[in-house]
Amino acid sequence: MSVKPIFFALDGKELNEFREELEKLKGVIYGVKVGLEMFTAEGPSSVEKLKNDGWKVFLDLKLHDIPNTVQAATVSAANIGADYLTIHIASGKEALHAANENKTEDIKLLGVSSVLTSKAYDEETSRAVERDFLVAKESGIDGVICPASEIEATKKIFDLIVTPGIRLESDSKDDQRNITTPEKAIELGAKYIVMGRSIKNNLDYIVERLEI
Numbered sequence: 001m002s003v004k005p006i007f008f009a010l011d012g013k014e015l016n017e018f019r020e021e022l023e024k025l026k027g028v029i030y031g032v033k034v035g036l037e038m039f040t041a042e043g044p045s046s047v048e049k050l051k052n053d054g055w056k057v058f059l060d061l062k063l064h065d066i067p068n069t070v071q072a073a074t075v076s077a078a079n080i081g082a083d084y085l086t087i088h089i090a091s092g093k094e095a096l097h098a099a100n101e102n103k104t105e106d107i108k109l110l111g112v113s114s115v116l117t118s119k120a121y122d123e124e125t126s127r128a129v130e131r132d133f134l135v136a137k138e139s140g141i142d143g144v145i146c147p148a149s150e151i152e153a154t155k156k157i158f159d160l161i162v163t164p165g166i167r168l169e170s171d172s173k174d175d176q177r178n179i180t181t182p183e184k185a186i187e188l189g190a191k192y193i194v195m196g197r198s199i200k201n202n203l204d205y206i207v208e209r210l211e212i
Contacts, residue, residue, distance in 0.1 A: 003029060003030050004030065004206075005192045006193055006206075007192055007193070008021065009195065010033060013037055014042065015046055015050070022055075026055075030192060032050055033194055034058070039059065039061060044076075047081055056083045056084075057082050058083065058086075060086050061077070065091060075102060087099055089111045100140035108143060109143075111139075111143070111145070114132065137158065143160025144160070145162050145164060148188070151189050155189040161191050162192045163185045166180065166193045168181060171197075183211075
């Protein structure tokens with residue numbers, strides 16, 4: 001069985017909340033996402049524990065600060081074993097360059113635009129996202145967090161596209177407006193997708209029947 005190109009979003013304060021899911025998903029999906037809530041509650045040990053258990057770890061901190069701070073935080077994230085790290089493109093070219101030029105090859109930097117998946121999209125916001133992504137590309141960033149509606153345009157700029165806002169057909173949309181299914185996101189050109197609630201609510205289906 002091939003590994004599904006999914007990051008499981010650990011949206012909670014403790015790793016123990018996800019023990020059952022992590023056990024069933026091991027060897028089935030590509031990796032896990034540690035967000036700000038868990039990282040603040042458990043600290044670097046959350047990443048270190050997951051790495052020791054063999055997981056690829058996407059550390060979603062959306063760094064947004066002055067260049068020296070962003071650079072230092074990127075080095076620290078690499079030192080604890082993070083494989084992917086998000087940086088807010090609004091930090092500016094200098095900060096993005098500083099992070100990129102001082103990181104190791106072991107960690108990939110993902111740019112985040114100001115327009116998130118919970119917002120409605122129109123032509124103006126699409127242009128804003130494209131401008132942000134071009135800044136990220138010029139700054140040497142490895143890839144981007146890209147909403148479903150922008151995958152087609154973004155794959156002309158980046159190969160490494162990670163798409164959140166993924167739902168199964170039967171799922172509630174919850175607070176996400178810019179959403180798509182796992183199959184459609186991969187078909188459009190996403191390299192990886194991020195799923196949280198849909199995995200918790202449909203664990204056996206994800207493990208046994210989802211084909212992407």
